[in-house]
Amino acid sequence: MAKARILILQPAQSDPPGPLADWLIAAGVDIQLVLADREPIPALDDFHALVVLGGPMGAEDLGAHPWLVEVRARLTESIRRRIPVLSICLGAQLLASVSGGMVEPGEDGPEVGARLVAKRDAAEQDALLEDLPLTPLVMQAHRDVITELPPGAQRLAASPKYENQAFRVGDLAYGFQFHIEATAEVVRGWLANSPDLAEAFPAVQIAPGKIEDAVEEITETWRPIVERFATMAGQQAGLVPGSPGRRRLPLL
Template identity: 35%
Template sequence: MTRVLVVQNTPAGGPGRIGDWLGEEGLTLDVVHAYDGGQLPQDLSGHKGLLLLGGGFMPDEDDRAPWLATVRELAGQALKRDVPVLGICFGAQLLAYVAGGTVRARHGQPESGSTELTLLPEALDDQLFHGLPPRVKSVEHRVDAITMLPRDARWLASSERCPVQAFRVGTCAWGLQFHPESTPQTIRGWNAERLREQGFDREELVRAAERDEPEARRVWHALACRFAAVVHGG
């Protein structure tokens, strides 16, 4: 069995369809509900991959999320041992932080809903991003941002409001600021009043995401399958 450790940081922040797709590709996901006292392993000896999910924290905010010290240690182990990592939203920020980058809270303009991403030249030969459309949509839900990538990172994608949307550190650790696991239905569960305060209308976000969903689903399914292949090959 090829096992992947999944760190879930909030009740609503599960692996979603990414988890389904990885399972279809033969991976067994061990989802740890860290927010609810789920026990994280001290090392990755039993796992061939690491999936870091979203959460409304800073990567070093141990007072609010005391399990983060262990997550940082696991991410550091993965980088040292070339264990494949996929970090999503907060998970990407934590990965960047562990590798030497900088993350800032409530930085720049917020992003929510289906957002256009632009792939950068270094994505052309990347294991996950090669051959994907140069511009593609994904659901976003972000107020914090990676403001400086680790020194040796490869910058793979950007958006109008957030320069760092995707990157790779080392040979097989990827950070995605966006949410490929999310669907239009996910947006229906967001706080409408908080979105209004940020200048968004929830129903408009849902309609836009529904319009973009067929292509987004095709693209992010392909990316998930490629990540599964990297894990199997590790």
Template identity: 35%
Template sequence: MTKSQVIPRILVIQHEDGTGPGLVGEELTAAGLALHLVHPWDGDELPASLDGYAGLLVLGGAPNAEDEEAAPWLPAVRVLVREAVDSSAPLLGICLGGQIMAAALGGSVHVRSQGPEVGAVPLRRLPAADGDPVFGSVPEGAPAAQWHWDEIGALPPGAVPLLTGDDCPHQAFRIGPRAWGVQFHPEVLGDAIADWSLSDGPAVARAGGDPEAAVASVRGAEAELRAVWSRTARSWAGVVLGDGPGDRQDP
């Protein structure tokens, strides 16, 4: 089989049930990428390297980014994250995935003192978003679905902030030419947030949040969420496929 006939594979790390690639996965598949989902929480073994993969997608989940007791596979994820950055392999970290990137590369993650950020939250562009191959098209004030108790406290050295929010400053960043991390959930719509609310809603309420309002806000923003983050996922797929300005042309 020639190189042109090989379907590029993305290694997708899912940390728990109910947190799959969702909308992002749909767009990557539609772009011609194959997703290899690994479920370490269910006993799947993570590969030792990214050999044979065109990119790495690290999804969200409940564990803290450094809680190896709750998620004993985290050291292996950090190895893959560092390999991706060192080799300029395309990388996208979502929520916990973005936090793992930050912690693994010299930044920090902490529990939010103000309680969880949940629901559809407007984001603001930062100057470096202009011209970014993945987040350059995100409009000012675009809504993002949020559901997190922890947050990135400090970005890694050399990281470029791209998007911010009023209640959580580090919403999207780039490190190196082809690695991006986000604090929010571009992969989910209202049904996923409603499912998470069934299990996490009481804890959100005890922390002073309103889980029902969070679900309603995401449902109300679904059309814009789908439009903005589908486009962003397609842009990342373009980087993987070598179609965009962030691409690395392999020999």
């Protein structure tokens, strides 16, 4: 049986796809996971969607991380060819950067911990996020922020601290500044290796079981969104009726 194929680029060992990969596979697509900092990054010709994950490096730190040039090129090509994109944290910053937005260190310091974001009115008409709750929980862990969206980009979610939390470039390329895929173990790894993030992490959320509870709620909210993204990939492949980006996508 033919399946849509999704390329997942992982920029750092610290930021694996976690359950996001499982959600995509369960939704009926094939994935290829590539460690972008150490493996050749394939062309997009054989893929129907692209996922770019997070990492501690800067979106424009090409000197220290020259492989970012290839990641940025795949994002640019995806936009040009109208291939569905889901980009997370660093991935979202890369998407903003290649599209003409601005990424800078956050003036108010890191944004860390399980936090609520607010769905914007534009998301009510969005093919991917229209069914998202008004104030979904997400996991934050970033120092840099998207201070200016690309020209023509649509803001889909915001937070009180940094407003550009979720956005869309064109009608198929999505950026999430936050994490929806991080397990409790991964979050604790970030805190153990980043004193500034650990200091900014809400103390009340360090209590036993609190991170696990947050991850469970995040999974319940965001897994259907990832399944819908898989449907977009299926439509891109011609395996699901309709065109990627239209409203009321059927789930695989």
